[in-house]
Amino acid sequence: MQTREDYLWNNEHKVVFHYTPKHCSWLNQIEIWFGILMKKVVTRGTFTSKENLKEKILAFIDYFNETMAKPFKWTYRGKPLSE
Numbered sequence: 001m002q003t004r005e006d007y008l009w010n011n012e013h014k015v016v017f018h019y020t021p022k023h024c025s026w027l028n029q030i031e032i033w034f035g036i037l038m039k040k041v042v043t044r045g046t047f048t049s050k051e052n053l054k055e056k057i058l059a060f061i062d063y064f065n066e067t068m069a070k071p072f073k074w075t076y077r078g079k080p081l082s083e
Contacts, residue, residue: 036064 008017020027041060047053 036068040064 007013037057037060041056042053045053045056047056
């Protein structure tokens with residue numbers, strides 16, 4: 001679909017898409033963090049507005065950074081798929 005490709009490559013849009021391989025090991029680290037955010041804030045949360053949700057997420061990020069943050073254990077060994 002050429003029109004879709006033209007739209008996605010147009011630099012005038014506010015949203016820019018960056019395609020990365022879905023098997024990137026660093027994506028696991030991001031998924032872990034978003035899982036923590038979902039469990040601690042969003043799931044079963046009560047929000048009166050988008051602004052209220054934003055405030056609670058930002059407050060959790062501050063709390064997380066002060067009390068819970070630690071390096072994620074990187075388990076990828078860099079072994080090639082075939083030798």
